[in-house]
Amino acid sequence: MMNKIKSEKRLCLICMEEHEVDTVEVMETEFFKDEEVSFTATYEYCSNADEYLETEEMIKANSLAMKDSYREKVGLLTSGEIIEIRKKYDVSQKDFSEILDWGRAIITRYENHQVQDRAHDDVLRKSDYDPKWFLEMLKRAKERISNKAFVKYYHEASE
Numbered sequence: 001m002m003n004k005i006k007s008e009k010r011l012c013l014i015c016m017e018e019h020e021v022d023t024v025e026v027m028e029t030e031f032f033k034d035e036e037v038s039f040t041a042t043y044e045y046c047s048n049a050d051e052y053l054e055t056e057e058m059i060k061a062n063s064l065a066m067k068d069s070y071r072e073k074v075g076l077l078t079s080g081e082i083i084e085i086r087k088k089y090d091v092s093q094k095d096f097s098e099i100l101d102w103g104r105a106i107i108t109r110y111e112n113h114q115v116q117d118r119a120h121d122d123v124l125r126k127s128d129y130d131p132k133w134f135l136e137m138l139k140r141a142k143e144r145i146s147n148k149a150f151v152k153y154y155h156e157a158s159e
């Protein structure tokens with residue numbers, strides 16, 4: 001089943017002619033880490049050739065949708081939920097990683113393409129429901145983040 005969400009007249013990269021190129025949503029099922037997961041994938045569709053194309057952006061988004069479906073299925077936070085926790089403290093991706101003592105790039109990966117392990121998932125949940133603990137972690141990371149950011153986060157987490 002395919003659901004058309006957009007149609008635009010332009011050069012079609014599948015048949016290399018100019019025509020109405022559709023953007024469509026398709027329900028897909030894949031196996032990820034031994035789990036069968038269903039998710040909505042987005043493609044460009046050429047009705048001339050009856051073929052689908054994934055742009056660079058769609059490849060990333062479709063992979064994230066698949067992994068988020070997996071996370072929901074096994075009870076891990078989705079990328080969106082991780083973003084919400086970070087936004088709650090108004091912390092940057094890099095600094096959130098530093099505060100949790102994971103190195104600079106981990107949160108960016110979790111929000112974009114990598115599924116977190118259970119231990120890290122627990123830490124993320126703890127930082128969500130326990131602002132006092134988050135404050136302690138923040139104090140420990142004081143040397144690793146800018147003073148200006150520290151003051152801002154401290155204020156945010158204290159509220």
Ligand SMILES: [Zn+2]
Binds near residue numbers: 012017019
């Ligand atoms: Zn075409």
